[in-house]
Amino acid sequence: MTATLLTRDFSHYVKDVDAQIAHLDLAVEGVSCAGCMAKIERGLSAMPDVTRARVNLTDRRLAIEWKKGTLDPAQFIDRLAELGYKAYPFEPVRAELDEADRSKFLLTCLGVAAFASMNVMMLSVAVWAGSDMTQDTRDFFHWLSALVVLPCAAYAGQPFFTSAFRALRARSVNMDVPICIGVTLALAMSLVETVNHAEHAYFDAAIMLLTFLLAGRFLDQKMRQRTRAVAGNLAALKAETATKFFGADEIREVPIAAVEPGDIVLLRPGQRCSVDGEVIEGRSELDQSLITGETLHAQAERGTQVYAGTLNISGTLRVRVAAAAEGTLLSEISRLLENALQARSHYVRLADRASRLYAPLVHAAALLTMLGWVAWGASWHDAIVTAIAVLIITCPCALGLAIPAVQTVAAGAMFRSGVLLNSGDSIERVAGVDTIVFDKTGTLTLPELDVVNAGSVPAEVFNLAGRLALASHHPVAAAVARAAGAKSPLAEVVEEPGQGVRGFVGGHEVKLGSPAYCHAESLANEILSQDPEVSVVAFSRGSSEHYVFAVRQRLRPDAASVIAALQKQGIAVEMLSGDREPAVRHAADALGISVWRAGVKPADKIARIEELKRQGRKVMMVGDGMNDAPSLAAATVSMSPISAAHLSQATADLVFLGNELSPVLAAVDYSRKAMRLMRQNLGLAIGYNVLAVPIAIAGLTTPLIAAIAMSGSSVLVMLNAIRARHAGQGD
Amino acid sequence: MEVMVFLVPLALCLGLVGLVGFLWSLRSGQYEDLDGAAWRAIFDDDPPQAPAPVAPRKE
Incomplete structure (x- = not known):
């Protein structure tokens, strides 16, 4: 920042660890590799009185602790700036802390369930293999299994039990209800069978089911937590x-x-x-x-x-x-995250709806199985055992994994190509899109100004103008400085408000500012007559050398190729802009967009989107302005660049990072692929049940078959989901 | 076969040791930065002291 008078006050973010040590969390921009991590940690540890500096490479954050009262937080930020990193104090929002806690709890549950699964398998395999095993030994193994599984299932099953309980209390059914019924019955029956010295017990199947489901939940949670951390960093940065x-x-x-x-x-x-x-x-x-x-x-x-x-x-x-x-940014971010948490995928909801049909169906089938066997002349005991086996084997394990697994993998892949998901069901909605409406300013163009005639100015002059421009705060001058890649400002530069900046280099007076200030009006008028859209800034050296820089908003570098690729996939592309007609026409011509409108008011944008939706189109709106927020909400699905106004970003279903437009294409590709895989997975899960249920009804289910069928279908569904890592271009 | 009375609980105990180890590692924050941890393993423990800054660093 400029003024030396200005003091920066970051005490708001400093926390006390104990009486001597203070703690500060920073979000750091540009930490991408291990080298950065080492550089930052060493650079900061070298400061006296710093007791700890640790970078978290996953979250791109830095925790610093130092002896209280010795250092000012602003010094860390300056030090990081010297090292080449932009940092900003960071305060995790409540929701993010909750996510982290939940993720930790799920991992603990997964650890407990995995421990029990492995140890029970050791016992079960012996029982399955040991046909000549004495009854005492078998009972001993069954009791040991019960000893391990019952407490572990009670602990690791908590996420499902609480969720199912909450659903039941709200008088509805979700996926967790049949899961809980299946697991509880399996455990109860196994215990009764063990007491009666029976041959079969299903402890292994029950705990394995929990392990697989927990793995799915944990992955899902991890993805959400990561998105949330990035959103939090961006808010800080x-x-x-x-x-x-x-x-x-x-x-x-x-x-x-x-x-x-x-x-x-x-x-x-x-x-x-x-x-x-x-x-x-x-x-x-x-x-x-x-x-x-x-x-x-x-x-x-x-x-x-x-x-x-x-x-x-x-x-x-x-x-x-x-x-x-609080009213502008923070509350919106937290609302955004709240929405993301609550909005559940349409297909997850579909799966829940399916389980609403599925649960009564399966329970009726089990009941009929029991009555059927009794009518056939079997004993009540055998009939009940068979009925419960039906319930265990139909427990919607694969169904519960089928969709979250694909979503997790696809969201991870999109994350790597610069797309963040704000709402859970955006993947399905993006997959169905057949029309994309773009806003122009800040969406198809870069949010910052750029010099368009750099080629017509000698490099040495451009460089000098850039260094001079560093002294000015005018956005047009800032664009010149950025375009010239200027790093070292000139000394003793004077700013004349409203006109420009001047200084001395090599005995010549150099000026950067309005054309009149630099006596370059004729040159400026020439440029302006060719392209009335640009802003101009003039540069002069001595009294003879004059140059004029033309500055304008530039299209994103890959905008044309992305638009072409989208059109090639059969997606109709339109542009609606609030900007003036010449500017919009220019952009539309450059990008090959044939349908466009200029000078559009927010209400007109909504009207156009509604019109498209009435025609049966699935519309994706990509926009960044606050004026776009209503149309973002009106569209089937919406996307915003990260530079967008807070309100738009909060409304958008997806947010993309960086200067390129390619994330829009990536979002469409990955979503379409993910959608195909979700359908396949649902097919696999249902197919598995169609195959397994007759075996169970026929009374042929042994614990071995239950275990193989359950883990087999889960692994199959997971492996299929991993294919979502790669967007299927064209297949 | 009596040996199983010892061996099986012993196996379970070993499993339990593994679980306790896992829970300890979870509690001590070892899963919070998996990307960073992968690289820390190959860093030198004692970085060569960067010349310059003030005051010798105390370990």
Whole structure:
């Protein structure tokens, strides 16, 4: 940041470990490999009084502990910046901590169940193999199995028992109800059989079932936890800070969480506003493209309302905060995550609905089996044993794994190609999409400005202009600095508000600013007459050398090829933009989109989407502006870039990262593949039951058959799910 | 076959030791950063002291 006066106050995030040690969590951007991990840990441990610095490579986070009172948190951030990493203090949201706890609990349950499975198998295999085993030995083995399995099943079954209980109390049935009935009956019958010195006991089948199901649940949980961690990091890395007045002259940079309604914050040129509020002092131009999609700048003066996400262009503003920061970002993020948690996949719901039909069907079949055997002349004991075997073997184990396993693998694969899922059922909805509606500004174009005529300026001049531009906060100048890759600012540069910056290099005066300031109006007018869409910034050296940089929003580098690939897959592509017609026409021509509209209001976007939906289309909306949020909600499924306005991001079903548009294509490909696999898996699971039930009804089920059938079908379904790792192009 | 009276509980105890080990590793946070842990194994325990900074580091 600029002003040396400005102090950064991060005390909000510092936690006390004990009387001597303070603790801080940081989200770190750019940690991608083990080298980064070592570099950061060594770099920070070398600071005196730091007692611990540990990077978590999975979550991209850093935990630092130091002797209280010796160091200021801002020093760590500066040190990390020297090492080349952008970091920001981090506070995990409640929901994320809950996820982590739940994941840990599931892993504990899985460990317990796996332990019991393995040890009981050791006993069971002996019983199955030992046909000449004496009855005493067999009973001994059965009792040992009971001793191991009963407590372990009671512990490891908790996730299912609580879920089933909750469903029953709400007078509904979910997948966990038949699972619980099956497991409980299997255990109870095995115990009774053991007491009666019978030949068969089903302890192994019951505990194995729990182990497989827990493995599925754990994977599912892990995926959700990871998505949540990334979302949390992104929220922190968006560097939601505000420059707040503490008294008339003292300003401090504080985390957004520490800003309250009524506070006054300072908004400098080039800064993005992080609060909603009203301008009380100053004049400026505002770029509200993130909120309205309009790329023309709006005037701001005393009394103008500003919203979080607005970019301040030219002047410094004082803003009185209207909505607390909590009201803008944090609450939305947590609501977003809440939705993600609650929204369950359509197909999971389908599976639950199936189990609602399935449970009575299976229970009726078991009852009929029992009555049938009694009518046939079998003893009541044998009839009950057979009926329970039917229940055990039909326990919807594979059915319970079939869909979550595919979702987990597909979500992991999408995650690697830069797509985050916000809602659980987005995969199925994306798979069905046949029309994609794109917004232009910030979605098809990059959110940041770029220099378009870099080739026509000598590299040495470009480089110098870039270094000079580092001194300015104007977004157009910032674009020049970024495009030139400038790192080292020039010394003693003077900024003239509203005009530009100047300094001295090699005896010549160098200037960067408005064409009038640099005496380059004719050159600028020439460029503007060719392309009225660009913004210009001029550069001059001495009195003879003049250059003009043309700056505009540039299309995402792979936008054209992604659009072409989508169209090739038979997906209709449209563009609806709030921007002016020439700009939209230009983009549509460059991308080969034939259906487009310019100057569209949010209500018109919704109307168009509704119209498409009435025609029976499945519409995916991809947009980033706050004005897009309603149309994102109206579409069948929606997607936003990570740079989008908070509201849009919270509404979107999927969020994509990075500067490329390819994640949109990846999302479609992976979802279609995943959908095929989910159908296959449902087929496999149902097919398994169709085969297994007659065997059970015929009374031929032995524990060995139950164990093989159950684990076999689970493994089959899991292996099939792993195929979702690779998007099937064309197959 | 009497030997089984010892061997089988012994086997179960070994399994139990494994479970306790697993629970301990879970509780001590060893599953929180699987990506990082994979790399830490190949780092030097005692990194060569970077020259410069202040004060010798105490282990």
